[in-house]
Amino acid sequence: MSKVIIHIGTHKTATTTIQERFWSFAPEISDRGIVYPLLNHIPGHHGLTALWSPVGDEFELPQGAKATFEQICTDYADSDFTVVLSSEEFSRAGPRGGVNYKELRQHLEAFDEVQVVCVLRQQWSFMQSVYLELSKSISPPRPPVLLTPALNHGVFAGLWADYTMLLDRLEDAFGPENVTLMEFDACRKSEGGVMGSMLRFLGLNPEDEDLKPMMSGASNVSPPALASWAGNIVSEPKAAPAWLLRRAEHYLQQEYGLKAKHCLFTRVEFDRLKEHFDPLNAELVRRRKPYQPDFEFSPASREALSLFREDIGVTFWLHFCRNLAQEILSLEGVDFARK
Template sequence: MTDGTKKDLYIHVGVHRTATTAIQATMFRNWKSLKDRGYLYPLGVERHIGVFNNILNNKKDARDVAAMLAQRAVAHETEIHTLIMSDEDISMRRDLSQLLPFREFFNVKIIFGMRRQDLWLESWWAQNVKGQWDRKLCNISWPDFMAGRAQFHWIDYDRYLAHLEKLFGQSNIRPYVFERTQMPRGPIAAFCRQFGLEGGEGLTTHGGSNISLCPEVSEFVRHLPLIEADMGVRLALIEVAEVVDRKVRAENGPVLLIPHDERRAIMKEYEAGNRNVARRYFGRDALFLEPLPDRREPVTTPALPGSSKELMERMMAPFLEEFVKRANKMLK
């Protein structure tokens, strides 16, 4: 620990679409195993969105929360040396200075996963129209989403990390790259490595994979008012859409959303910042090591099938068939 009188607190601030759901589920389900080794994932929740929203929305003082966490850490019969908290929505905030009081009680470290920006944009649109929790984005078309992509300020990693460095010091920032080749043992092991648990040894993984729907099914779901449904109903309808997606995906295979020239232009915008991050934290020029997609890979703009007949056959009928099948089981 940096200060022998304080415990370490690792705050995982994001970003989205970097296996955060699986990470949180794994940390939560392995609570006892982690605690036995001196790591505490506190408050009995998978995701610490509530406590951080309360602080960042001025409903609670970070000093009071930090004091409570420090008291809980010393109350355990096992000696706790490290606490870990996680909420990817933190990364959407432009100013995290309200978290500074945590430093009075802990050696604060920030964990920050980085996915290549072009891939992140594709995944973030698909996730928004699938999950439908944000009214501004849940029914947005792909072209409109891309036209407004400047709002996603947190994927300017150089600028965002500079803000974190100003608050907590560069030596306390733990960024890592969300790429297969840079996570040879997977994303959960890569995450655990940031707080000192090498390879996530002894942890049972949970949470599965929160995959995006393919472009055609994403466009279909985008037109559905899932956001109006209660959460349980919404999740059930998403599962129905995933069944349709598997059928469509088997026919078409994965396709990209961003045209190749536009993709290169997007990454050119982030090139200098990504290089700065790579040099500061990894001692190299390239932040992301995997190449951009080959020009021969197919690209599509999300669209519904061209005719009403095809729409019914490919989307509506399979969706209703699966829905009816599940509804019948529930009513028995």
């Protein structure tokens, strides 16, 4: 019996780590009945989404997306293999980047079974992580600007914040019995973390000696949230360079300690997100109970967080900006101490 499992992300839920591990260990998992297609030089299968939205040149597939779907069906639809396709781009929201899930299902209809697995994280944490990812290449919207579309429309930066809206589309295309949701924090706390959770979902044993190396390390790790924010404030409208983020992190550590737990949002903003999304997440759990009795989604809590955006005070900014000014003036040959 042939099967396809589409891992659709979401973004910033260890997707890069998962894709890199499956890419590296494709031969080992193939021996166990799992195929992770090596479509090009990119570990993730982002090029498959080109049928619905533009992808970067580096993600384009040699045969094109449609022909690649056809080839996957030809190679595996009559086999007993389980094919895993993974790209967080499958979880983008419309109108510009949304995948047509019914069309996606049709491209894989030659398989006996098509399932979807999706990892979700608390909205405040998800939005914070996306902000940090955007910061690597652009000057992102300031945090308060992210809140308005998320609260009013359930979407921010082209991504779903209201997960019930995403679930509507998945269930409509694949059937509720073929959708599996996982909570990011629960996966991260489980044995083997998110990678271990994904292996167990696929029926693989993380303790398998050949697969144990898949469990090591993490990819695409972002800097502390408020270091990125401070660097962006100074650098906007351009993206903050890595050296500036390191400098901001240094002075934040000096001012607030090494163990401070950052939150990009203010306490008021955090509470607005919690008040809005906790009931929606509870509805998500209720809807999944007939199909996933053990699925839970914990209410948002700021108990473990110690440093919020409104806590960043004058002393930090004086030290941070004075250091930058001193460096700039020294490059220009000015004696800053006499200024």
